[in-house]
Amino acid sequence: MESNNSSKRFKRIFSKRGMGQVITVSIGLIMLIIVFGFLNPNFFSYRNISNLLRQIAPIILIGVGQSYVLITGNIDLSIGSVVGMSCMISATLMTKGMNPWLAVCISYISSIFIGILNGKLISKAKLPAFIATLGTMTIARGIAQIVNNNYNTDSIGAKAEGFRNFFYYGKTLGLYNTIWIALVMWLVFNFILSRTRTGRHIYAVGSNINAANLSGVNISSTITKAYLVSAVCSATVGLIITATSGMGTMDAGNGYELYAVASSVIGGVSTLGGQGILLGTIVGASIWGVLQNGLQFAGAPVAIRNIVIGIIVIISVLLDIVVRANKNVTKSKSKGKS
Amino acid sequence: MKEEILRIENVSKEIDGNTYLDNINFQIFKGEIMGLLPLNNHGKSQLIQLISQNISIDFGRIYFDERLVNNYEYSNMRNNKVYLIDKQVKLIESLKVIDNIYVLNHEFDSYVINEKKLKEKTDELLEELSINIQSSQYVSELSLYEKTLVEIVKAITSGVQLIIILEISNFLSIEELINFQKLMKYYTQKGISFLYIANHHEEAFKICDRVCLFENGRVIKVIEKKDFSDDILKPYIITFENREGLKDENESSGNFEFKNFTSENLKGISFSVKAGECITILDINNKGIQDIAEILMGKIQPIEGNINLDHKRIDIIDTHSLLENKIAFVPEEPVDKMLFYDMSYLENLTFLLMDYKFDESIVNKKILKNIKEEYRNIVGGNIEAADLRKLDKKDLYNLVYMRIILLNPKIVFIMQPFSNADMYLRGRIIELINLLKEKGIGVVILAVSISDTLFVSDRLLIMEDGKILNI
Numbered sequence: 001m002e003s004n005n006s007s008k009r010f011k012r013i014f015s016k017r018g019m020g021q022v023i024t025v026s027i028g029l030i031m032l033i034i035v036f037g038f039l040n041p042n043f044f045s046y047r048n049i050s051n052l053l054r055q056i057a058p059i060i061l062i063g064v065g066q067s068y069v070l071i072t073g074n075i076d077l078s079i080g081s082v083v084g085m086s087c088m089i090s091a092t093l094m095t096k097g098m099n100p101w102l103a104v105c106i107s108y109i110s111s112i113f114i115g116i117l118n119g120k121l122i123s124k125a126k127l128p129a130f131i132a133t134l135g136t137m138t139i140a141r142g143i144a145q146i147v148n149n150n151y152n153t154d155s156i157g158a159k160a161e162g163f164r165n166f167f168y169y170g171k172t173l174g175l176y177n178t179i180w181i182a183l184v185m186w187l188v189f190n191f192i193l194s195r196t197r198t199g200r201h202i203y204a205v206g207s208n209i210n211a212a213n214l215s216g217v218n219i220s221s222t223i224t225k226a227y228l229v230s231a232v233c234s235a236t237v238g239l240i241i242t243a244t245s246g247m248g249t250m251d252a253g254n255g256y257e258l259y260a261v262a263s264s265v266i267g268g269v270s271t272l273g274g275q276g277i278l279l280g281t282i283v284g285a286s287i288w289g290v291l292q293n294g295l296q297f298a299g300a301p302v303a304i305r306n307i308v309i310g311i312i313v314i315i316s317v318l319l320d321i322v323v324r325a326n327k328n329v330t331k332s333k334s335k336g337k338s
Numbered sequence: 339m340k341e342e343i344l345r346i347e348n349v350s351k352e353i354d355g356n357t358y359l360d361n362i363n364f365q366i367f368k369g370e371i372m373g374l375l376p377l378n379n380h381g382k383s384q385l386i387q388l389i390s391q392n393i394s395i396d397f398g399r400i401y402f403d404e405r406l407v408n409n410y411e412y413s414n415m416r417n418n419k420v421y422l423i424d425k426q427v428k429l430i431e432s433l434k435v436i437d438n439i440y441v442l443n444h445e446f447d448s449y450v451i452n453e454k455k456l457k458e459k460t461d462e463l464l465e466e467l468s469i470n471i472q473s474s475q476y477v478s479e480l481s482l483y484e485k486t487l488v489e490i491v492k493a494i495t496s497g498v499q500l501i502i503i504l505e506i507s508n509f510l511s512i513e514e515l516i517n518f519q520k521l522m523k524y525y526t527q528k529g530i531s532f533l534y535i536a537n538h539h540e541e542a543f544k545i546c547d548r549v550c551l552f553e554n555g556r557v558i559k560v561i562e563k564k565d566f567s568d569d570i571l572k573p574y575i576i577t578f579e580n581r582e583g584l585k586d587e588n589e590s591s592g593n594f595e596f597k598n599f600t601s602e603n604l605k606g607i608s609f610s611v612k613a614g615e616c617i618t619i620l621d622i623n624n625k626g627i628q629d630i631a632e633i634l635m636g637k638i639q640p641i642e643g644n645i646n647l648d649h650k651r652i653d654i655i656d657t658h659s660l661l662e663n664k665i666a667f668v669p670e671e672p673v674d675k676m677l678f679y680d681m682s683y684l685e686n687l688t689f690l691l692m693d694y695k696f697d698e699s700i701v702n703k704k705i706l707k708n709i710k711e712e713y714r715n716i717v718g719g720n721i722e723a724a725d726l727r728k729l730d731k732k733d734l735y736n737l738v739y740m741r742i743i744l745l746n747p748k749i750v751f752i753m754q755p756f757s758n759a760d761m762y763l764r765g766r767i768i769e770l771i772n773l774l775k776e777k778g779i780g781v782v783i784l785a786v787s788i789s790d791t792l793f794v795s796d797r798l799l800i801m802e803d804g805k806i807l808n809i
Contacts, residue, residue, distance in 0.1 A: 195701050197698070
């Protein structure tokens, strides 16, 4: 009787949207951690774990943003540039003597503008997401460059100590604030995606845009909301980078859009839309972080790390396509039966 | 002696342990229209595929044009000279009619295209067939009926000997169907054969020389033309009945009024529906109901006209405002257009609820639990289904209509409800529409073919050239 109940519970967990892949990937993550732990005993040291989590936090954030967009069946290539833009705007304003928190607000507003622009270009002007976000990627990078006349900024100074502690150096309850920021934002966005009407609309648009339209879902507003989340997450990561280095660098966030896609896809978010959960994005980002960290410990050069991560991304996407194809075979078989 | 174009001899085919074709035997002669009446859809697509292409079979032999082309020992995977005409147009929309008929044709072997010469040839051919289409028109500019005509001409110019016509009355109006069937008859005199797949025996009996009944992947009976009658089919088909019969139009003045609607193809149409009533608008030349559907989906705006619900004017029009005003729309073949296959059964069932009934931003688990328990009695264990792909079509139709019932709208517009549905599914759709009526929901069916709509309709309105006729 008890085993019957536990098998039912197990089935229920597995039947939750995207949970199957998350569990599979989590097993992979645990195996990676064990392997790297054996290769280097320092891997499990408090200091390394703590640094590893702080290293993973920004990837989780951009992964969350990209996951929202991917679930709607689109892609956001502007993530890395928005990170760079947020970093440069905040740092430039701080070096000019502006209150750091006001600079933070301005960085968020400008990033949100890019998010809305992405959403409207795709949903209203019907531009392909790839093209629209490629355009805004260049625009945002251009803004990052122009904001301080094509120079990286000087140090943001002692006045910004509070800002730096809040976003990077400070600790709360023994954990770095960066980790707390990622955790809180993840909780909020996970709640929105899994428990609210907006979340359902996001899944609906990615799953069957015509059905969503027929169900009265405001497609434009839903897609824009997804890009808005992506922009907010990217802006936060830009601020974390400013806090980390204490200055603004024009190429901050370079290539982050690919890390974001990697963490989402490895975690089971489908590039075809409609599927995936943010728990998977945490696992995906963790795999990325553990691989980076573990391979670094093992003395692997950057090139090898990139190749390994690239291979994992390809395998994840292939898995997604194979799983979807199998599901469609099941669908056509059930059609044949009726 | 008659020449055979196709002979299927004792053919069986299994896929993953399921028998889709079970000892099939039939032949089609040259210049013959053979009808196929599938009582259910099991094995139908496999049979079409098998006739078109020599895929592997588990048992039997297939002869095409009196040559053995496929047998249980060896299948060459080659395509036969067969063309399928269904709703899915296989023309290149961005190219002209001449390009589609002649250039995109494996018989065309010139490297340089002499457009003038081809145009003359195409115009001559179209004129001979009394098809009023400009050969230099782009396919995207043609209506679905015109595209179907171009497809049949293209098929024949490329040397096809057998054409499969799949449920054509689902998308051609009565008038278009008559003209299309005339063209078929013309080609049979030239030795072309047809396999005419239809859901209704009345339709098949009008055009076919013989008809075979097909159920669960088996040919259960072949009926000769001389034996065509309703009585011969009685042991095999379910007969539906209209519980109340058609009512007189004057009896009802509705609480929903569609007044003086004008668009490109609608010429000031007006009609009304009462709560719990079902009306069918039969568009005999397929010119108006698409506009009604597109107005309801917010794709086009009417030039004039208004909608009154309970004497209150409703300013539409997009799907969102329609649903806010308790007006729902079910498109043709709704399971692919209304359901989210990445969501569970319960999520699909309750999808519209949060927006249009409870107006809540956060999903209320308690409400969902109550709905789940309530609907478990109606839909059974399917309520627990996490993956809709594992459900059959009947269950998916149930889900579509239950979602509407749960929303409890005042009016539902249903576009061609019986399209592509086998006999058993049509029976279920009739039950579901009657359920809507019992719940006091007004139903407006938009159709180009009368099909089974009379089994649920209280009134029938005929539309011709975008106008409702007074009958």
